[in-house]
Amino acid sequence: MKKRFLIVGTVVLFAISFTRADSKVKTEPDSPNPAINITPIQMTGGELLIAKADCIGCHHKTNKLIGPSYTDVAKKYPNNEKSISYLADKIIKGGSGVWGKIPMTPHPKVTNADAKLMAKYILSLKK
DSSP, rough: HHHHHHHHHHHHHHHHHHSOOOOOOOOSSSSOTTOOOOOOOOOOOOHHHHHTGGGGGGOOOOBBBSSSSSHHHHHOOOHHHHHHHHHHHHHHHHHHHHSSSSSOOOOTOOOOHHHHHHHHHHHHHOO
């Protein structure tokens, strides 16, 4: 009987020696560099639509590419319903002559509601 208690006691002590000393529950995985804090980027509806479309081939948020930057467009137009409708129409139908000789290709598959969300996002970049 004493042998059983001795064996069981030894097994318990052996098992306890492999458990962690801290009882704190970890909710985040270990980071290789704890100084780096990565936060998710929150995108608006219009920004998401632009990211999913082919806009990045000609436009950039702050730099001119083939077409004007979004911030340049925001500087040119006031943030009102008239400008939102005008820019939404340009997104859908395309156009030329406003920003130079290179025409903007039409995007007929973009709905008017989506084009307005895109235009609202662009105009929100006005500083």
